[in-house]
Amino acid sequence: MAVWALGINHKTAPLDLRGRFAFALDQIAPTLQGLRQTLTERTQHPQVETAIISTCNRTEIYCAAAQPALEHTLGWLAETGGVQANVLRSHSYTLQDGLVARHAFRVASGLDSMVLGEAQILGQMKDAVRAAEGAGALGSTLNQLFQRSFAVAKEVRTSTDIGAHSISMAAAAVRLAGQLFEDLGEIRVLFVGAGEMIELCTTHFAAKSPKHITIANRTLERGEKLAARFGAEVMRLADLPEHLHEYDAVISCTASSLPIIGLGAVERALKKRRHRPMFMVDLAVPRDIEPEVKQLEDVYLYTVDDLASVVQKAHANRQAAVAQAEAIIDAGVQSFVHWMELRSPAAQQGAVVPLIQQLNAQTEQWRTLEIARAKKLLAKGEDIDTVLDALARGLTQKMLHGPLAELRAGDAQARQQTAQTVSRLFLRSQSKSGL
Structure with a gap:
């Protein structure tokens, strides 16, 4: 699956040109239907996902399909706005895959706004996503992209002072x-x-x-x-x-x-x-x-x-917060790209996805058993702290049983390889483990 985006904003296009590509919220659904029909006819991909974000400062088209179709998307937007494709191209930006995620996360977090750190754009993005959902234009890939955008924006808002000095x-x-x-x-x-x-x-x-x-x-x-x-x-x-x-x-x-x-x-x-x-x-x-x-x-x-x-006069006061926000966005981008890789045909045909499913099933079984045991202890009147301690200990013992058994088995070389794998999986730093 390919993801691409085409846009113009206050940095790339003058006000009057942006005005040609402004879509009111009630225009989004029929506009998306026209875009999807055009892309389907020109690319032969029947399942093109689309969304449009249109604000005072930007108009952006997000798409996902089996293969990218940036030129067709640009051609459609140029026709819609009544300008030549080369004119639009000179004032627009195009992005693919991980760069799309980074851009969407920065937009949602207010890092790409004229007013650095402003919060209004997040609500406008959510309105755009709801409009795309209502039009039946949003599939699993773009839905995942935008939901992750909202999650990253929330973390940026709660973990940094990005909006503390914002002038609206x-x-x-x-x-x-x-x-x-x-x-x-x-x-x-x-x-x-x-x-x-x-x-x-x-x-x-x-x-x-x-x-x-x-x-x-x-x-x-x-x-x-x-x-x-x-x-x-x-x-x-x-x-x-x-x-x-x-x-x-x-x-x-x-x-x-x-x-x-x-x-x-x-x-x-x-x-x-x-x-x-x-x-x-x-x-x-x-x-x-x-x-x-x-x-x-x-x-x-x-x-x-x-x-x-x-x-922009308060811009300097927010630079430390911007650096923190960019770090959060980096982690979000890596996570989204990894999610996309897991959904690729190669990954689907290999052993990764089935293994993940087996691991989820195994851990769910352990969780169910330990919760049932904890409920029985509580019903007998056991102290809640004792029950919670037993629940946590039971889960960790089940999780570590296999790795510990492997560390004790086999020859020296096998144990060394196992030790490296276990160390990488279980002894990661806190910052890495959160990625």
């Missing part, structure tokens, strides 16, 4: 607004959208107690739910142009495929404001605010890419 996009927006306005408590803020990113931004701005907060959303019900948390007003998206001039700060992040705040609307708003400055943040991919707005003299417009320099 939302916090960066507040910081930039504070550089323009002397007192954030005196401004009126408009949030366009009602998704997770807008919720984060609203939380950060609300902490500064602005004079007024309004949530503008396509559907009032969702906007009202978010507004209720912050004592904010709600506005229909259709009414936005008429009221835009009332706001000093506008933060937008919707799933619209076209800009919803145009140059003309902002020009009219500035005229009504008598050219008092407006602070605008466009966190959407594709853009919510027409890029020409940035050229207006009294508008301070920032995109997700513009915020990069702000969110």
Whole structure:
């Protein structure tokens, strides 16, 4: 089984190109069906596994099949985004097998994000995996890859300080607004959208107690739910142009495929404001605010890419945590590659898999016997510490009986070989034994 990935992100592709390949969560299932059909037709592999992760900063396709099909995958994505394959190739990255695992683990852990250590990407990956499962596009190989990604990310979060000094996009927006306005408590803020990113931004701005907060959303019900948390007003998206001039700060992040705040609307708003400055943040991919707005003299417009320099200032404080996280990821990659090797045709035809199955069956039998013995002792009223000690001793004696018997048998050369094997299996260092 081969695993491959194709992607573009904030490091390799400009914002407008990324916008061509942005998929809303409800588009993932039909998009995956189209991708699988294309790959099946072009490669003759009927069991192609696929998943797509699409966020503000990245679009990545993960696949697994009997043979890799990177060029076909790139061709399909180029067609989908309406660009030439060579253009996409110049802004994309391709990975195979172990490198796919390393990349997925780093993405899940927040090491490949614009905001180093941010946690939002993990939830976005889980949403993408659920969408792939719902579309019937996820098989055992990609499922294993992503479940291991989530496990590695959890270990990174709990074992390191990778997120301790993280500055989020939302916090960066507040910081930039504070550089323009002397007192954030005196401004009126408009949030366009009602998704997770807008919720984060609203939380950060609300902490500064602005004079007024309004949530503008396509559907009032969702906007009202978010507004209720912050004592904010709600506005229909259709009414936005008429009221835009009332706001000093506008933060937008919707799933619209076209800009919803145009140059003309902002020009009219500035005229009504008598050219008092407006602070605008466009966190959407594709853009919510027409890029020409940035050229207006009294508008301070920032995109997700513009915020990069702000969110990276705490980067140095996290380098020790990054080194720890990379070590955890290394171990995870080795484990995944080993799992893949065991599933190869050569391994399946050999003695490795049957031996593993026999070992699992044997240890399960020992476990069952010792638990049954422990339950009998507890039923007789034996002390629980004594029972636990007997349970542990019984298991270890069963595990060591065979190796100890071999160490005592045979000639000197055979004993020496056995000693080396037993030492390698049972006397590994703690760090190695955890791999």
